[in-house]
Amino acid sequence: MxxxxxxxxxxxxxxxxxxxxxxxxxxxxxxxxxxxxxxxxxxxxxxxxxxxxxxxxxxxxxxxxxxxxxxxxxxxxxxxxxxxxxxxxxxxxxxxxxxxxxxxxxxxxxxxxxxxxxxxxxxxxxxxxxxxxxxxxxxxxxxxxxxxxxxxxxxxxxxxxxxxxxxxxxxESVLLHLDDWEHLDDLYKDPIGKENFVWGSPKSKKVDYKVEHPVFSEDKNKKPTISYIDQFPEPKNMKQGLFLQKLSDSLEESKNKITFxxxxxxxxxxxxxxxxxxxxxxxxxxxxxxxxxxxxxxxxxxxx
Ligand SMILES: [Fe+2]
CATH class of the missing domain: 3.60.130.10 (Clavaminate synthase-like)
Structure with missing residues:
Protein backbone atom coordinates (compact mmCIF):
# COMPACT_ATOMS: atom_id res chain seq x y z
CA MET A 1 0.00 0.00 0.00
CA GLU A 172 3.73 30.63 -3.69
CA SER A 173 1.32 29.21 -1.14
CA VAL A 174 1.61 30.58 2.39
CA LEU A 175 0.30 28.74 5.43
CA LEU A 176 0.45 29.44 9.16
CA HIS A 177 -0.56 27.14 12.01
CA LEU A 178 -2.18 29.22 14.76
CA ASP A 179 -0.01 27.64 17.47
CA ASP A 180 3.16 28.66 15.60
CA TRP A 181 2.13 32.31 15.50
CA GLU A 182 4.37 34.34 17.83
CA HIS A 183 1.62 36.88 18.61
CA LEU A 184 -1.19 34.45 19.43
CA ASP A 185 -1.05 34.90 23.22
CA ASP A 186 -0.95 38.66 22.96
CA LEU A 187 -3.90 38.94 20.57
CA TYR A 188 -5.92 36.08 22.06
CA LYS A 189 -6.00 37.66 25.50
CA ASP A 190 -7.34 40.94 24.12
CA PRO A 191 -11.10 40.98 24.92
CA ILE A 192 -11.86 42.77 21.63
CA GLY A 193 -10.92 39.63 19.71
CA LYS A 194 -13.79 37.83 21.41
CA GLU A 195 -16.36 40.54 20.70
CA ASN A 196 -18.74 40.10 17.80
CA PHE A 197 -17.64 41.74 14.56
CA VAL A 198 -19.87 42.33 11.55
CA TRP A 199 -18.71 40.49 8.41
CA GLY A 200 -19.95 41.42 4.94
CA SER A 201 -18.66 40.50 1.49
CA PRO A 202 -18.30 42.09 -1.96
CA LYS A 203 -20.93 41.53 -4.68
CA SER A 204 -19.04 38.79 -6.54
CA LYS A 205 -19.51 36.47 -3.57
CA LYS A 206 -23.29 36.64 -4.05
CA VAL A 207 -24.01 36.53 -0.34
CA ASP A 208 -26.73 39.07 0.42
CA TYR A 209 -26.54 39.07 4.20
CA LYS A 210 -24.00 39.89 6.89
CA VAL A 211 -22.99 37.72 9.79
CA GLU A 212 -21.64 38.45 13.26
CA HIS A 213 -18.98 36.47 15.05
CA PRO A 214 -15.78 37.08 16.97
CA VAL A 215 -12.28 36.68 15.54
CA PHE A 216 -11.22 34.24 18.25
CA SER A 217 -13.18 31.39 19.77
CA GLU A 218 -12.31 28.26 21.72
CA ASP A 219 -12.67 24.67 20.56
CA LYS A 220 -13.89 21.77 22.69
CA ASN A 221 -10.36 21.23 24.00
CA LYS A 222 -10.16 24.89 25.05
CA LYS A 223 -7.68 25.64 22.26
CA PRO A 224 -7.95 28.95 20.39
CA THR A 225 -9.53 29.01 16.95
CA ILE A 226 -9.60 31.89 14.49
CA SER A 227 -12.07 33.11 11.87
CA TYR A 228 -10.55 36.06 10.07
CA ILE A 229 -9.93 37.68 6.70
CA ASP A 230 -8.74 41.24 6.19
CA GLN A 231 -11.26 42.35 3.55
CA PHE A 232 -14.62 41.50 5.12
CA PRO A 233 -14.93 42.61 8.77
CA GLU A 234 -16.72 45.93 9.18
CA PRO A 235 -15.32 47.48 12.36
CA LYS A 236 -17.92 49.60 14.14
CA ASN A 237 -15.60 51.64 16.33
CA MET A 238 -11.97 52.69 16.78
CA LYS A 239 -11.19 49.79 19.14
CA GLN A 240 -12.30 47.20 16.61
CA GLY A 241 -10.53 48.97 13.75
CA LEU A 242 -7.23 49.16 15.61
CA PHE A 243 -7.51 45.58 16.80
CA LEU A 244 -7.92 44.36 13.20
CA GLN A 245 -4.96 46.46 12.07
CA LYS A 246 -2.76 44.96 14.79
CA LEU A 247 -3.99 41.46 13.95
CA SER A 248 -3.29 41.92 10.25
CA ASP A 249 0.19 43.38 10.83
CA SER A 250 1.21 40.72 13.30
CA LEU A 251 0.01 37.87 11.08
CA GLU A 252 1.85 39.20 8.06
CA GLU A 253 5.09 39.81 9.93
CA SER A 254 5.16 36.29 11.42
CA LYS A 255 8.46 34.51 10.90
CA ASN A 256 6.71 31.14 11.16
CA LYS A 257 4.72 31.31 7.95
CA ILE A 258 5.36 28.31 5.74
CA THR A 259 5.93 29.39 2.13
CA PHE A 260 6.29 26.91 -0.70
FE1 LIG B 1 -9.14 31.49 1.19
Missing part, protein backbone atom coordinates in the same frame (compact mmCIF):
# COMPACT_ATOMS: atom_id res chain seq x y z
CA UNK A 2 2.87 2.40 0.68
CA UNK A 3 5.91 3.35 -1.44
CA UNK A 4 4.85 3.60 -5.08
CA UNK A 5 1.17 3.49 -4.27
CA UNK A 6 0.66 5.88 -1.38
CA UNK A 7 3.41 7.52 0.61
CA UNK A 8 2.96 9.89 3.53
CA UNK A 9 5.75 12.09 4.77
CA UNK A 10 6.36 15.40 6.53
CA UNK A 11 6.44 18.41 4.22
CA UNK A 12 10.00 19.57 3.81
CA UNK A 13 9.14 22.98 5.29
CA UNK A 14 7.12 21.75 8.29
CA UNK A 15 6.19 18.50 10.01
CA UNK A 16 2.75 19.97 10.67
CA UNK A 17 1.93 19.46 6.99
CA UNK A 18 1.59 15.84 5.90
CA UNK A 19 2.23 15.18 2.23
CA UNK A 20 0.26 12.27 0.78
CA UNK A 21 1.89 11.17 -2.46
CA UNK A 22 -0.38 9.23 -4.78
CA UNK A 23 1.78 7.07 -6.99
CA UNK A 24 1.44 6.10 -10.63
CA UNK A 25 0.03 2.66 -9.87
CA UNK A 26 -2.72 4.06 -7.65
CA UNK A 27 -3.61 6.68 -10.27
CA UNK A 28 -3.92 3.95 -12.88
CA UNK A 29 -6.36 2.16 -10.61
CA UNK A 30 -8.40 5.35 -10.19
CA UNK A 31 -8.82 6.03 -13.90
CA UNK A 32 -11.46 3.34 -14.46
CA UNK A 33 -13.77 4.10 -11.51
CA UNK A 34 -13.44 7.86 -12.12
CA UNK A 35 -14.45 7.40 -15.78
CA UNK A 36 -17.83 6.16 -14.59
CA UNK A 37 -18.64 9.67 -13.41
CA UNK A 38 -18.87 12.81 -15.46
CA UNK A 39 -18.66 16.32 -14.08
CA UNK A 40 -22.26 17.20 -14.93
CA UNK A 41 -23.67 14.23 -13.05
CA UNK A 42 -21.44 15.06 -10.09
CA UNK A 43 -22.80 18.59 -10.11
CA UNK A 44 -26.46 17.63 -10.49
CA UNK A 45 -26.68 14.43 -8.45
CA UNK A 46 -25.14 14.76 -5.00
CA UNK A 47 -25.26 11.00 -4.29
CA UNK A 48 -22.79 10.34 -7.12
CA UNK A 49 -20.15 12.25 -5.17
CA UNK A 50 -20.42 9.74 -2.34
CA UNK A 51 -20.01 6.83 -4.78
CA UNK A 52 -16.99 8.56 -6.28
CA UNK A 53 -15.46 9.08 -2.84
CA UNK A 54 -16.09 5.44 -1.95
CA UNK A 55 -14.35 4.26 -5.11
CA UNK A 56 -11.41 6.50 -4.22
CA UNK A 57 -11.20 5.04 -0.73
CA UNK A 58 -11.42 1.48 -2.05
CA UNK A 59 -8.28 1.94 -4.13
CA UNK A 60 -6.51 2.63 -0.83
CA UNK A 61 -8.09 -0.30 1.04
CA UNK A 62 -10.56 2.10 2.68
CA UNK A 63 -7.76 3.73 4.63
CA UNK A 64 -7.55 7.12 2.93
CA UNK A 65 -10.62 8.49 4.72
CA UNK A 66 -9.15 7.59 8.12
CA UNK A 67 -5.74 8.99 7.18
CA UNK A 68 -7.31 12.29 6.10
CA UNK A 69 -9.52 12.58 9.17
CA UNK A 70 -6.57 11.90 11.48
CA UNK A 71 -4.42 14.54 9.84
CA UNK A 72 -7.18 17.17 9.65
CA UNK A 73 -8.41 16.70 13.20
CA UNK A 74 -5.05 16.51 14.90
CA UNK A 75 -4.03 19.86 16.34
CA UNK A 76 -0.36 18.92 15.74
CA UNK A 77 -0.90 18.63 12.00
CA UNK A 78 -4.25 19.79 10.52
CA UNK A 79 -3.06 20.14 6.93
CA UNK A 80 -2.53 17.51 4.25
CA UNK A 81 -1.16 18.08 0.78
CA UNK A 82 -2.35 15.45 -1.65
CA UNK A 83 0.16 15.19 -4.42
CA UNK A 84 -0.63 12.92 -7.38
CA UNK A 85 2.28 11.82 -9.56
CA UNK A 86 1.66 14.19 -12.44
CA UNK A 87 3.94 12.46 -14.92
CA UNK A 88 0.94 10.22 -15.46
CA UNK A 89 -0.43 11.51 -18.75
CA UNK A 90 -3.98 10.39 -18.03
CA UNK A 91 -4.36 13.00 -15.33
CA UNK A 92 -6.33 15.91 -16.74
CA UNK A 93 -8.35 18.70 -15.13
CA UNK A 94 -11.53 16.61 -14.99
CA UNK A 95 -9.60 13.94 -13.13
CA UNK A 96 -8.38 16.54 -10.64
CA UNK A 97 -11.94 17.86 -10.09
CA UNK A 98 -13.04 14.29 -9.38
CA UNK A 99 -10.09 13.62 -7.08
CA UNK A 100 -10.80 16.84 -5.12
CA UNK A 101 -14.50 15.91 -4.91
CA UNK A 102 -13.64 12.42 -3.68
CA UNK A 103 -11.24 13.77 -1.06
CA UNK A 104 -13.87 16.19 0.27
CA UNK A 105 -16.66 13.60 0.42
CA UNK A 106 -14.45 11.14 2.29
CA UNK A 107 -14.56 13.35 5.34
CA UNK A 108 -17.63 15.56 5.06
CA UNK A 109 -20.15 17.59 3.14
CA UNK A 110 -19.21 20.66 1.08
CA UNK A 111 -21.06 23.91 1.59
CA UNK A 112 -22.91 25.40 -1.35
CA UNK A 113 -20.47 27.87 -2.93
CA UNK A 114 -22.54 30.97 -3.72
CA UNK A 115 -19.87 32.39 -6.03
CA UNK A 116 -20.15 29.44 -8.44
CA UNK A 117 -23.59 28.16 -7.36
CA UNK A 118 -22.15 24.67 -7.08
CA UNK A 119 -20.59 22.51 -4.39
CA UNK A 120 -17.18 23.67 -5.63
CA UNK A 121 -15.76 26.70 -7.41
CA UNK A 122 -13.19 26.95 -10.19
CA UNK A 123 -11.57 30.28 -10.92
CA UNK A 124 -8.57 31.85 -12.65
CA UNK A 125 -5.92 34.23 -11.49
CA UNK A 126 -4.71 36.17 -14.54
CA UNK A 127 -2.62 39.18 -15.49
CA UNK A 128 -5.64 41.46 -15.68
CA UNK A 129 -8.43 41.52 -13.16
CA UNK A 130 -11.47 43.67 -12.70
CA UNK A 131 -13.06 41.76 -9.82
CA UNK A 132 -13.86 43.17 -6.41
CA UNK A 133 -11.89 40.65 -4.38
CA UNK A 134 -8.22 40.04 -3.60
CA UNK A 135 -8.73 36.40 -4.58
CA UNK A 136 -7.96 37.08 -8.24
CA UNK A 137 -5.47 39.94 -7.93
CA UNK A 138 -2.20 38.44 -9.10
CA UNK A 139 0.17 41.21 -8.14
CA UNK A 140 -0.82 41.71 -4.54
CA UNK A 141 -0.32 39.32 -1.66
CA UNK A 142 -3.38 37.40 -0.64
CA UNK A 143 -2.92 37.92 3.09
CA UNK A 144 -3.28 35.15 5.64
CA UNK A 145 -6.91 34.36 6.36
CA UNK A 146 -9.43 31.62 7.02
CA UNK A 147 -12.39 30.86 4.74
CA UNK A 148 -16.13 31.18 5.30
CA UNK A 149 -15.85 34.26 7.54
CA UNK A 150 -18.89 35.91 5.89
CA UNK A 151 -21.28 32.95 5.55
CA UNK A 152 -23.75 31.38 7.97
CA UNK A 153 -22.57 27.84 7.31
CA UNK A 154 -19.79 26.35 9.40
CA UNK A 155 -16.54 25.97 7.50
CA UNK A 156 -14.54 23.23 9.19
CA UNK A 157 -12.12 22.57 6.33
CA UNK A 158 -11.13 23.64 2.88
CA UNK A 159 -9.76 21.99 -0.21
CA UNK A 160 -7.63 24.06 -2.59
CA UNK A 161 -6.44 22.36 -5.77
CA UNK A 162 -4.14 23.83 -8.39
CA UNK A 163 -5.61 22.65 -11.69
CA UNK A 164 -3.25 24.38 -14.09
CA UNK A 165 -0.79 27.22 -14.46
CA UNK A 166 1.03 29.03 -17.26
CA UNK A 167 3.77 31.65 -17.18
CA UNK A 168 3.83 31.63 -13.41
CA UNK A 169 6.66 32.81 -11.28
CA UNK A 170 6.00 33.67 -7.64
CA UNK A 171 2.49 33.09 -6.29
CA UNK A 261 5.43 26.39 -4.37
CA UNK A 262 2.45 24.05 -4.66
CA UNK A 263 2.93 21.62 -7.56
CA UNK A 264 0.27 21.62 -10.30
CA UNK A 265 -2.29 18.91 -9.56
CA UNK A 266 -1.78 19.11 -5.81
CA UNK A 267 -4.43 19.80 -3.21
CA UNK A 268 -4.03 21.61 0.09
CA UNK A 269 -6.55 20.17 2.54
CA UNK A 270 -6.64 22.23 5.75
CA UNK A 271 -8.49 22.50 9.02
CA UNK A 272 -10.00 25.98 8.83
CA UNK A 273 -10.04 26.65 12.60
CA UNK A 274 -6.32 26.64 13.33
CA UNK A 275 -4.67 27.10 9.94
CA UNK A 276 -4.51 30.35 8.00
CA UNK A 277 -3.73 30.42 4.30
CA UNK A 278 -2.62 33.00 1.76
CA UNK A 279 -0.58 33.48 -1.39
CA UNK A 280 2.42 35.57 -2.34
CA UNK A 281 2.14 37.93 -5.27
CA UNK A 282 3.12 36.80 -8.77
CA UNK A 283 5.88 38.20 -10.95
CA UNK A 284 4.29 40.24 -13.69
CA UNK A 285 3.65 38.41 -16.99
CA UNK A 286 0.96 39.24 -19.54
CA UNK A 287 0.35 35.53 -20.18
CA UNK A 288 0.01 34.68 -16.49
CA UNK A 289 -2.74 32.16 -15.78
CA UNK A 290 -3.47 29.90 -12.83
CA UNK A 291 -6.65 27.89 -12.42
CA UNK A 292 -7.74 26.85 -8.96
CA UNK A 293 -10.52 24.82 -7.44
CA UNK A 294 -11.90 25.22 -3.96
CA UNK A 295 -14.33 23.28 -1.82
CA UNK A 296 -15.27 24.22 1.74
CA UNK A 297 -17.39 22.25 4.13
CA UNK A 298 -18.09 20.54 7.41
CA UNK A 299 -17.00 17.21 8.84
CA UNK A 300 -19.64 14.45 8.84
CA UNK A 301 -19.30 14.40 12.63
CA UNK A 302 -20.02 18.10 12.96
CA UNK A 303 -23.44 18.37 11.32
CA UNK A 304 -25.95 20.39 13.24
Missing amino acids: YNNFLKIEDHKESNRIQVIHIGEEALDKLIFPFNKFNITSLEYKPFTRFSLAKSLDEVFENKLSTILLDILNSRKTGTAIIQPEMRNKKIDKDFLVKLSTGLAYLIGIPNFDSMSEKYYARFYVKHQDSSDSYLRKAYTNLDLHTDGTYVKEKTDWLVMTKLEEKNVSGG PLPVGSTIFSNNYFWLHGRKSFKEHTGLSRELLRIRGTFFSNKS
Whole structure:
Protein backbone atom coordinates (compact mmCIF):
# COMPACT_ATOMS: atom_id res chain seq x y z
CA MET A 1 0.00 0.00 0.00
CA TYR A 2 2.87 2.40 0.68
CA ASN A 3 5.91 3.35 -1.44
CA ASN A 4 4.85 3.60 -5.08
CA PHE A 5 1.17 3.49 -4.27
CA LEU A 6 0.66 5.88 -1.38
CA LYS A 7 3.41 7.52 0.61
CA ILE A 8 2.96 9.89 3.53
CA GLU A 9 5.75 12.09 4.77
CA ASP A 10 6.36 15.40 6.53
CA HIS A 11 6.44 18.41 4.22
CA LYS A 12 10.00 19.57 3.81
CA GLU A 13 9.14 22.98 5.29
CA SER A 14 7.12 21.75 8.29
CA ASN A 15 6.19 18.50 10.01
CA ARG A 16 2.75 19.97 10.67
CA ILE A 17 1.93 19.46 6.99
CA GLN A 18 1.59 15.84 5.90
CA VAL A 19 2.23 15.18 2.23
CA ILE A 20 0.26 12.27 0.78
CA HIS A 21 1.89 11.17 -2.46
CA ILE A 22 -0.38 9.23 -4.78
CA GLY A 23 1.78 7.07 -6.99
CA GLU A 24 1.44 6.10 -10.63
CA GLU A 25 0.03 2.66 -9.87
CA ALA A 26 -2.72 4.06 -7.65
CA LEU A 27 -3.61 6.68 -10.27
CA ASP A 28 -3.92 3.95 -12.88
CA LYS A 29 -6.36 2.16 -10.61
CA LEU A 30 -8.40 5.35 -10.19
CA ILE A 31 -8.82 6.03 -13.90
CA PHE A 32 -11.46 3.34 -14.46
CA PRO A 33 -13.77 4.10 -11.51
CA PHE A 34 -13.44 7.86 -12.12
CA ASN A 35 -14.45 7.40 -15.78
CA LYS A 36 -17.83 6.16 -14.59
CA PHE A 37 -18.64 9.67 -13.41
CA ASN A 38 -18.87 12.81 -15.46
CA ILE A 39 -18.66 16.32 -14.08
CA THR A 40 -22.26 17.20 -14.93
CA SER A 41 -23.67 14.23 -13.05
CA LEU A 42 -21.44 15.06 -10.09
CA GLU A 43 -22.80 18.59 -10.11
CA TYR A 44 -26.46 17.63 -10.49
CA LYS A 45 -26.68 14.43 -8.45
CA PRO A 46 -25.14 14.76 -5.00
CA PHE A 47 -25.26 11.00 -4.29
CA THR A 48 -22.79 10.34 -7.12
CA ARG A 49 -20.15 12.25 -5.17
CA PHE A 50 -20.42 9.74 -2.34
CA SER A 51 -20.01 6.83 -4.78
CA LEU A 52 -16.99 8.56 -6.28
CA ALA A 53 -15.46 9.08 -2.84
CA LYS A 54 -16.09 5.44 -1.95
CA SER A 55 -14.35 4.26 -5.11
CA LEU A 56 -11.41 6.50 -4.22
CA ASP A 57 -11.20 5.04 -0.73
CA GLU A 58 -11.42 1.48 -2.05
CA VAL A 59 -8.28 1.94 -4.13
CA PHE A 60 -6.51 2.63 -0.83
CA GLU A 61 -8.09 -0.30 1.04
CA ASN A 62 -10.56 2.10 2.68
CA LYS A 63 -7.76 3.73 4.63
CA LEU A 64 -7.55 7.12 2.93
CA SER A 65 -10.62 8.49 4.72
CA THR A 66 -9.15 7.59 8.12
CA ILE A 67 -5.74 8.99 7.18
CA LEU A 68 -7.31 12.29 6.10
CA LEU A 69 -9.52 12.58 9.17
CA ASP A 70 -6.57 11.90 11.48
CA ILE A 71 -4.42 14.54 9.84
CA LEU A 72 -7.18 17.17 9.65
CA ASN A 73 -8.41 16.70 13.20
CA SER A 74 -5.05 16.51 14.90
CA ARG A 75 -4.03 19.86 16.34
CA LYS A 76 -0.36 18.92 15.74
CA THR A 77 -0.90 18.63 12.00
CA GLY A 78 -4.25 19.79 10.52
CA THR A 79 -3.06 20.14 6.93
CA ALA A 80 -2.53 17.51 4.25
CA ILE A 81 -1.16 18.08 0.78
CA ILE A 82 -2.35 15.45 -1.65
CA GLN A 83 0.16 15.19 -4.42
CA PRO A 84 -0.63 12.92 -7.38
CA GLU A 85 2.28 11.82 -9.56
CA MET A 86 1.66 14.19 -12.44
CA ARG A 87 3.94 12.46 -14.92
CA ASN A 88 0.94 10.22 -15.46
CA LYS A 89 -0.43 11.51 -18.75
CA LYS A 90 -3.98 10.39 -18.03
CA ILE A 91 -4.36 13.00 -15.33
CA ASP A 92 -6.33 15.91 -16.74
CA LYS A 93 -8.35 18.70 -15.13
CA ASP A 94 -11.53 16.61 -14.99
CA PHE A 95 -9.60 13.94 -13.13
CA LEU A 96 -8.38 16.54 -10.64
CA VAL A 97 -11.94 17.86 -10.09
CA LYS A 98 -13.04 14.29 -9.38
CA LEU A 99 -10.09 13.62 -7.08
CA SER A 100 -10.80 16.84 -5.12
CA THR A 101 -14.50 15.91 -4.91
CA GLY A 102 -13.64 12.42 -3.68
CA LEU A 103 -11.24 13.77 -1.06
CA ALA A 104 -13.87 16.19 0.27
CA TYR A 105 -16.66 13.60 0.42
CA LEU A 106 -14.45 11.14 2.29
CA ILE A 107 -14.56 13.35 5.34
CA GLY A 108 -17.63 15.56 5.06
CA ILE A 109 -20.15 17.59 3.14
CA PRO A 110 -19.21 20.66 1.08
CA ASN A 111 -21.06 23.91 1.59
CA PHE A 112 -22.91 25.40 -1.35
CA ASP A 113 -20.47 27.87 -2.93
CA SER A 114 -22.54 30.97 -3.72
CA MET A 115 -19.87 32.39 -6.03
CA SER A 116 -20.15 29.44 -8.44
CA GLU A 117 -23.59 28.16 -7.36
CA LYS A 118 -22.15 24.67 -7.08
CA TYR A 119 -20.59 22.51 -4.39
CA TYR A 120 -17.18 23.67 -5.63
CA ALA A 121 -15.76 26.70 -7.41
CA ARG A 122 -13.19 26.95 -10.19
CA PHE A 123 -11.57 30.28 -10.92
CA TYR A 124 -8.57 31.85 -12.65
CA VAL A 125 -5.92 34.23 -11.49
CA LYS A 126 -4.71 36.17 -14.54
CA HIS A 127 -2.62 39.18 -15.49
CA GLN A 128 -5.64 41.46 -15.68
CA ASP A 129 -8.43 41.52 -13.16
CA SER A 130 -11.47 43.67 -12.70
CA SER A 131 -13.06 41.76 -9.82
CA ASP A 132 -13.86 43.17 -6.41
CA SER A 133 -11.89 40.65 -4.38
CA TYR A 134 -8.22 40.04 -3.60
CA LEU A 135 -8.73 36.40 -4.58
CA ARG A 136 -7.96 37.08 -8.24
CA LYS A 137 -5.47 39.94 -7.93
CA ALA A 138 -2.20 38.44 -9.10
CA TYR A 139 0.17 41.21 -8.14
CA THR A 140 -0.82 41.71 -4.54
CA ASN A 141 -0.32 39.32 -1.66
CA LEU A 142 -3.38 37.40 -0.64
CA ASP A 143 -2.92 37.92 3.09
CA LEU A 144 -3.28 35.15 5.64
CA HIS A 145 -6.91 34.36 6.36
CA THR A 146 -9.43 31.62 7.02
CA ASP A 147 -12.39 30.86 4.74
CA GLY A 148 -16.13 31.18 5.30
CA THR A 149 -15.85 34.26 7.54
CA TYR A 150 -18.89 35.91 5.89
CA VAL A 151 -21.28 32.95 5.55
CA LYS A 152 -23.75 31.38 7.97
CA GLU A 153 -22.57 27.84 7.31
CA LYS A 154 -19.79 26.35 9.40
CA THR A 155 -16.54 25.97 7.50
CA ASP A 156 -14.54 23.23 9.19
CA TRP A 157 -12.12 22.57 6.33
CA LEU A 158 -11.13 23.64 2.88
CA VAL A 159 -9.76 21.99 -0.21
CA MET A 160 -7.63 24.06 -2.59
CA THR A 161 -6.44 22.36 -5.77
CA LYS A 162 -4.14 23.83 -8.39
CA LEU A 163 -5.61 22.65 -11.69
CA GLU A 164 -3.25 24.38 -14.09
CA GLU A 165 -0.79 27.22 -14.46
CA LYS A 166 1.03 29.03 -17.26
CA ASN A 167 3.77 31.65 -17.18
CA VAL A 168 3.83 31.63 -13.41
CA SER A 169 6.66 32.81 -11.28
CA GLY A 170 6.00 33.67 -7.64
CA GLY A 171 2.49 33.09 -6.29
CA GLU A 172 3.73 30.63 -3.69
CA SER A 173 1.32 29.21 -1.14
CA VAL A 174 1.61 30.58 2.39
CA LEU A 175 0.30 28.74 5.43
CA LEU A 176 0.45 29.44 9.16
CA HIS A 177 -0.56 27.14 12.01
CA LEU A 178 -2.18 29.22 14.76
CA ASP A 179 -0.01 27.64 17.47
CA ASP A 180 3.16 28.66 15.60
CA TRP A 181 2.13 32.31 15.50
CA GLU A 182 4.37 34.34 17.83
CA HIS A 183 1.62 36.88 18.61
CA LEU A 184 -1.19 34.45 19.43
CA ASP A 185 -1.05 34.90 23.22
CA ASP A 186 -0.95 38.66 22.96
CA LEU A 187 -3.90 38.94 20.57
CA TYR A 188 -5.92 36.08 22.06
CA LYS A 189 -6.00 37.66 25.50
CA ASP A 190 -7.34 40.94 24.12
CA PRO A 191 -11.10 40.98 24.92
CA ILE A 192 -11.86 42.77 21.63
CA GLY A 193 -10.92 39.63 19.71
CA LYS A 194 -13.79 37.83 21.41
CA GLU A 195 -16.36 40.54 20.70
CA ASN A 196 -18.74 40.10 17.80
CA PHE A 197 -17.64 41.74 14.56
CA VAL A 198 -19.87 42.33 11.55
CA TRP A 199 -18.71 40.49 8.41
CA GLY A 200 -19.95 41.42 4.94
CA SER A 201 -18.66 40.50 1.49
CA PRO A 202 -18.30 42.09 -1.96
CA LYS A 203 -20.93 41.53 -4.68
CA SER A 204 -19.04 38.79 -6.54
CA LYS A 205 -19.51 36.47 -3.57
CA LYS A 206 -23.29 36.64 -4.05
CA VAL A 207 -24.01 36.53 -0.34
CA ASP A 208 -26.73 39.07 0.42
CA TYR A 209 -26.54 39.07 4.20
CA LYS A 210 -24.00 39.89 6.89
CA VAL A 211 -22.99 37.72 9.79
CA GLU A 212 -21.64 38.45 13.26
CA HIS A 213 -18.98 36.47 15.05
CA PRO A 214 -15.78 37.08 16.97
CA VAL A 215 -12.28 36.68 15.54
CA PHE A 216 -11.22 34.24 18.25
CA SER A 217 -13.18 31.39 19.77
CA GLU A 218 -12.31 28.26 21.72
CA ASP A 219 -12.67 24.67 20.56
CA LYS A 220 -13.89 21.77 22.69
CA ASN A 221 -10.36 21.23 24.00
CA LYS A 222 -10.16 24.89 25.05
CA LYS A 223 -7.68 25.64 22.26
CA PRO A 224 -7.95 28.95 20.39
CA THR A 225 -9.53 29.01 16.95
CA ILE A 226 -9.60 31.89 14.49
CA SER A 227 -12.07 33.11 11.87
CA TYR A 228 -10.55 36.06 10.07
CA ILE A 229 -9.93 37.68 6.70
CA ASP A 230 -8.74 41.24 6.19
CA GLN A 231 -11.26 42.35 3.55
CA PHE A 232 -14.62 41.50 5.12
CA PRO A 233 -14.93 42.61 8.77
CA GLU A 234 -16.72 45.93 9.18
CA PRO A 235 -15.32 47.48 12.36
CA LYS A 236 -17.92 49.60 14.14
CA ASN A 237 -15.60 51.64 16.33
CA MET A 238 -11.97 52.69 16.78
CA LYS A 239 -11.19 49.79 19.14
CA GLN A 240 -12.30 47.20 16.61
CA GLY A 241 -10.53 48.97 13.75
CA LEU A 242 -7.23 49.16 15.61
CA PHE A 243 -7.51 45.58 16.80
CA LEU A 244 -7.92 44.36 13.20
CA GLN A 245 -4.96 46.46 12.07
CA LYS A 246 -2.76 44.96 14.79
CA LEU A 247 -3.99 41.46 13.95
CA SER A 248 -3.29 41.92 10.25
CA ASP A 249 0.19 43.38 10.83
CA SER A 250 1.21 40.72 13.30
CA LEU A 251 0.01 37.87 11.08
CA GLU A 252 1.85 39.20 8.06
CA GLU A 253 5.09 39.81 9.93
CA SER A 254 5.16 36.29 11.42
CA LYS A 255 8.46 34.51 10.90
CA ASN A 256 6.71 31.14 11.16
CA LYS A 257 4.72 31.31 7.95
CA ILE A 258 5.36 28.31 5.74
CA THR A 259 5.93 29.39 2.13
CA PHE A 260 6.29 26.91 -0.70
CA PRO A 261 5.43 26.39 -4.37
CA LEU A 262 2.45 24.05 -4.66
CA PRO A 263 2.93 21.62 -7.56
CA VAL A 264 0.27 21.62 -10.30
CA GLY A 265 -2.29 18.91 -9.56
CA SER A 266 -1.78 19.11 -5.81
CA THR A 267 -4.43 19.80 -3.21
CA ILE A 268 -4.03 21.61 0.09
CA PHE A 269 -6.55 20.17 2.54
CA SER A 270 -6.64 22.23 5.75
CA ASN A 271 -8.49 22.50 9.02
CA ASN A 272 -10.00 25.98 8.83
CA TYR A 273 -10.04 26.65 12.60
CA PHE A 274 -6.32 26.64 13.33
CA TRP A 275 -4.67 27.10 9.94
CA LEU A 276 -4.51 30.35 8.00
CA HIS A 277 -3.73 30.42 4.30
CA GLY A 278 -2.62 33.00 1.76
CA ARG A 279 -0.58 33.48 -1.39
CA LYS A 280 2.42 35.57 -2.34
CA SER A 281 2.14 37.93 -5.27
CA PHE A 282 3.12 36.80 -8.77
CA LYS A 283 5.88 38.20 -10.95
CA GLU A 284 4.29 40.24 -13.69
CA HIS A 285 3.65 38.41 -16.99
CA THR A 286 0.96 39.24 -19.54
CA GLY A 287 0.35 35.53 -20.18
CA LEU A 288 0.01 34.68 -16.49
CA SER A 289 -2.74 32.16 -15.78
CA ARG A 290 -3.47 29.90 -12.83
CA GLU A 291 -6.65 27.89 -12.42
CA LEU A 292 -7.74 26.85 -8.96
CA LEU A 293 -10.52 24.82 -7.44
CA ARG A 294 -11.90 25.22 -3.96
CA ILE A 295 -14.33 23.28 -1.82
CA ARG A 296 -15.27 24.22 1.74
CA GLY A 297 -17.39 22.25 4.13
CA THR A 298 -18.09 20.54 7.41
CA PHE A 299 -17.00 17.21 8.84
CA PHE A 300 -19.64 14.45 8.84
CA SER A 301 -19.30 14.40 12.63
CA ASN A 302 -20.02 18.10 12.96
CA LYS A 303 -23.44 18.37 11.32
CA SER A 304 -25.95 20.39 13.24
FE1 LIG B 1 -9.14 31.49 1.19
